[in-house]
Amino acid sequence: MPKLLFDPKKHPDWILPQTAEWHANLALESGGYKYPWKSVFDEPRAEVIFTEKISAFLHQNARVLDVGCGHGEFTKTFEHRAKEIMGIDVNEGYIASANEGASESIKFLVVDANKPLPFFDDSFDVIYTKKGPxxxxxxxxxxxxxxxxxxxxxxxxxxxxxxxxxxxFPGLYSPHPDSYLEDITAKFESQMSESNLERIELRIFEEVEYLLAPEDVLIKKCFGQKESLKKIVWQECLKDVEDIFYQHTTPRGLRVVNYHALMVGRAR
Ligand SMILES: C[S@@+](CC[C@H](N)C(=O)[O-])C[C@H]1O[C@@H](n2cnc3c(N)ncnc32)[C@H](O)[C@@H]1O
Structure with missing residues (x-):
């Protein structure tokens, strides 16, 4: 039986990832939604696939909305590719970072996507979200x-x-159920079919990433957590994580697989 490692989720200082409190801490500590661990990827990267998908629908007259744009780095990659690009996010800290050095052609606004949106009917040719609402x-x-x-x-x-x-790394990470891939496929299938969109594409796909060092296993787990909790996790786990990492790493790093869902739909 592999040794059960310290589970940071059970510590009272653990902040549930992707909540408003967690994003607020991340914005405070790093100014943006940026992955802090070091890694390399096999091609194609999910983000590159998504960039190409979006690009296929852009044109010089297009009006584009990025929902949950974070600190706007991804939004800015489409600069000059459309007539107008807008990024919205509920987190003020991310939008403040996004507005730093933003060009005239891209606007970033603090907007809660769960509330009525400050846009006229039929405003956008393309609306996308990368991990946002x-x-x-x-x-x-x-x-x-x-x-x-x-x-x-x-x-x-x-x-x-x-x-x-x-x-x-049991304890530090929890196992997925055996039905995990079927479950996420079913979730996105129903999300797509219940919407009033004409389906263009739905794909669940894998991306291969290599974590470069044992610390990166911990940095990934503690993304968005407070420094005080990170210190405890390092003390409790680093030695064991180093042993396991060096037993299993490849010349490129420790191979892990990220699952992604891609949805593309057309408004009727
Ligand atoms: C996982 S992050 C992704 C950020 C960015 N799109 C990226 O890929 O780097 C999710 C983003 O959605 C934003 N978000 C969550 N709920 C929101 C809401 N109700 N309205 C607007 N943005 C929201 C978060 O603040 C966060 O920036």
Whole structure:
């Protein structure tokens, strides 16, 4: 039986990832939603696939919305590729970072996507989100209201990491159920079919990443957590994590697999 490692999720200082409190801490500590661990990837990277998908729908007259844009780094990659690009996020710290050095053609606004959106009907040709709020859930009006008929919406969601990571570091990471891939496929299938979108594509795919050092296993686990908790995790786990890491690493680093969901739909 592999040794059960310290579980930081059970510590009272653990902040539930992706909550407002967690994003607020991340914005305070790093100014943006940036992965702090060091790694390399096999091609193609999920982000590159998503960039190419979005690019296929851009043109010089397009109006584009990035929902949950974080610190705007990804939004800015589309600069000069459309008439107008807008990024919205509920987190003020991220939007403050996004506005630093932003050009005139890209606007960033603090907006809660769960509330009525400050845009006219039929405003956007392309609405996308990279791991942010999906505006086309069943019963949601706002996404359909602000996208033009025939406009395109795209979503990329990170659906967790495994490829052995979870069994190598039990306790620190929890196992996925055996039905994990079927479950996420079913979740996105129903999300897509319940929306009022014409389906263009739905794909669950794997991306291979190599964590470069034992610390990166801990940095990944503690992404967005407070420094005080990180200190405890390092004290409790680093030695064991180093042993396991060096037993299993490849010449490129410790191989892990990220699961992603890609959705592309057309507004009717
Ligand atoms: C996982 S992060 C992704 C950030 C960025 N899109 C990226 O890929 O780097 C999710 C983002 O959605 C934002 N978000 C969560 N709920 C939101 C809401 N109700 N309205 C607007 N943004 C929201 C978060 O603040 C965060 O920036």
């Amino acid at each position: 999906w505006l086309f859930h069943k019963g949601m009006e706002e996404g359909h209201r602000i996208i033009k008929p025939g406009g395109t919406t795209l979503g990329l969601y990170h659906c967790g990491t495994d490829g052995g990571l979870r069994s190598l």
